[in-house]
Amino acid sequence: xxxxxxxxxxxxxxxxxxxxxxxxxxxxxxxxxxxxxxxxxxxxxxxxxxxxxxxxxxxxxxxxxxxxxxxxxxxxxxxxxxxxxxxxxxxxxxxxxxxxxxxxxxxxxxxxxxxxxxxxxxxxxxxxxxxxxxxxxxxxxxxxxxxxxxxxxxxxxxxxxxxxxxxxxxxxxxxxxxxxxxxxxxxxxxxxxxxxxxxxxxxxxxxxxxxxxxxxxxxxxxxxxxxxxxxxxxxxxxxxxxxxxxx
Amino acid sequence: xxxxxxxxxxxxxxxxxxxxxxxxxxxxxxxxxxxxxxxxxxxxxxxxxxxxxxxxxxxxxxxxxxxxxxxxxxxxxxxxxxxxxxxxxxxxxxxxxxxxxxxxxxxxxxxxxxxxxxxxxxxxxxxxxxxxxxxxxxxxxxxxxxxxxxxxxxxxxxxxxxxxxxxxxxxxxxxxxxxxxxxxxxxxxxxxxxxxxxxxxxxxxxxxxxxxxxxxxxxxxxxxxxxxxxxxxxxxxxx
Numbered sequence: 001x002x003x004x005x006x007x008x009x010x011x012x013x014x015x016x017x018x019x020x021x022x023x024x025x026x027x028x029x030x031x032x033x034x035x036x037x038x039x040x041x042x043x044x045x046x047x048x049x050x051x052x053x054x055x056x057x058x059x060x061x062x063x064x065x066x067x068x069x070x071x072x073x074x075x076x077x078x079x080x081x082x083x084x085x086x087x088x089x090x091x092x093x094x095x096x097x098x099x100x101x102x103x104x105x106x107x108x109x110x111x112x113x114x115x116x117x118x119x120x121x122x123x124x125x126x127x128x129x130x131x132x133x134x135x136x137x138x139x140x141x142x143x144x145x146x147x148x149x150x151x152x153x154x155x156x157x158x159x160x161x162x163x164x165x166x167x168x169x170x171x172x173x174x175x176x177x178x179x180x181x182x183x184x185x186x187x188x189x190x191x192x193x194x195x196x197x198x199x200x201x202x203x204x205x206x207x208x209x210x211x212x213x214x215x216x217x218x219x220x221x222x223x224x225x226x227x228x229x230x231x232x233x234x235x236x237x238x239x240x241x242x243x244x245x246x247x
Numbered sequence: 248x249x250x251x252x253x254x255x256x257x258x259x260x261x262x263x264x265x266x267x268x269x270x271x272x273x274x275x276x277x278x279x280x281x282x283x284x285x286x287x288x289x290x291x292x293x294x295x296x297x298x299x300x301x302x303x304x305x306x307x308x309x310x311x312x313x314x315x316x317x318x319x320x321x322x323x324x325x326x327x328x329x330x331x332x333x334x335x336x337x338x339x340x341x342x343x344x345x346x347x348x349x350x351x352x353x354x355x356x357x358x359x360x361x362x363x364x365x366x367x368x369x370x371x372x373x374x375x376x377x378x379x380x381x382x383x384x385x386x387x388x389x390x391x392x393x394x395x396x397x398x399x400x401x402x403x404x405x406x407x408x409x410x411x412x413x414x415x416x417x418x419x420x421x422x423x424x425x426x427x428x429x430x431x432x433x434x435x436x437x438x439x440x441x442x443x444x445x446x447x448x449x450x451x452x453x454x455x456x457x458x459x460x461x462x463x464x465x466x467x468x469x470x471x472x473x474x475x476x477x478x479x480x481x482x483x484x485x486x
Binding site for chain 1: 298300319320321323324326328330332333334335336337338339343346347348349350351352353394
């Protein structure tokens with residue numbers, strides 16, 4: 001526990017000094033929220049819908065920081081530590097790979113939760129947002145999204161041969177997911193063909209869960225996303241631990 | 248004497264190149280052992296096989312009576328390592344690096360004391376990246392001693408250090424050795440080896456070309472000084 005606490009404290013400080021996660025996971029979702037709030041305000045999401053555009057988007061906005069931390073932050077930091085031979089130094093100490101990975105996962109979870117809190121407060125205080133769904137359901141879905149997106153990041157960080165390739169893979173995952181999964185550009189405004197393509201992305205499924213939970217919509221059609229996301233998480237975590245490389 | 252490092256017929260190849268070819272060595276408790284040879288002679292490979300960060304093709308390794316790859320977590324509570332090339336997190340300070348390192352061990356020595364002894368006690372607030380090469384080298388030697396180890400591996404101990412800093416490092420290591428610390432080091436400086444090492448092993452193309460004490464090394468060669476003897480052992484055949 002002493003090792004975990006000290007490493008968490010140190011790595012959190014280093015991450016904050018790096019600034020990039022502050023920008024991508026904290027500022028960026030807020031900027032998108034403020035833009036949507038100003039443009040659409042409290043307009044209904046679609047004609048006759050009994051929830052506002054902002055209410056509809058809230059679940060998606062919460063996933064931006066998860067996406068930034070999970071598929072950008074996490075794989076880049078792990079592959080960077082491998083490239084710089086920091087993991088090699090850890091290898092000749094009693095520390096376990098699980099501890100190293102857990103510390104990073106906790107750090108990006110903290111960023112995500114902080115972003116969630118800021119988004120909620122900003123939306124509620126400045127744009128009259130009301131959360132009409134079920135918090136427990138939302139929390140469950142949120143955890144599942146974190147688990148599956150972070151596990152993809154762990155896998156990329158774990159098996160990418162070097163930080164350059166990790167960077168390329170991270171960008172290939174991050175930008176399409178950010179744009180096409182509904183995290184920034186609302187899923188509802190996309191043409192049907194694009195929606196079909198977007199459905200393949202795990203984050204699209206995650207956002208569907210978050211959206212339903214935050215709006216209090218029935219969860220009956222959530223079975224497929226739930227199964228898909230749990231499956232992704234299980235496979236990716238398995239691979240990242242089985243194939244963890246110190247060098 | 249208790250044997251803390253025991254290596255038998257260690258062989259490791261990269262493709263067709265034999266980096267270590269039947270290396271055997273024994274280090275007793277409180278001994279300082281020097282692993283010598285030109286660049287690419289197989290020193291680092293041998294060290295990494297002993298530590299278990301590389302898997303030998305054949306041969307056996309025992310470190311404090313344990314097998315490094317099977318008992319990694321248990322073993323590295325008691326073994327310190329300074330690698331030749333090592334990394335640190337960007338924007339980490341000396342204090343943070345020391346604290347994080349100390350936290351990994353069940354018992355860890357006082358790092359401020361160590362830093363002071365290596366002449367970088369006033370650098371705790373500096374970024375590791377802002378240290379000079381010599382200061383950084385001393386920091387990583389200090390880090391390897393943080394767990395209060397029984398055995399320490401020092402790869403290219405004083406490369407990049409000025410004359411004064413080298414003397415300080417030697418003095419510090421000699422002191423720790425008096426307390427029973429066993430040391431395996433690699434070095435390119437023969438004055439250092441003469442000052443510190445009880446026994447040496449000279450490698451050439453992965454093979455042992457000399458094993459014994461400094462006096463024996465000079466005695467078995469046609470040379471007067473140890474440095475000449477070392478060069479004689481490691482020189483390339485002219486044909």
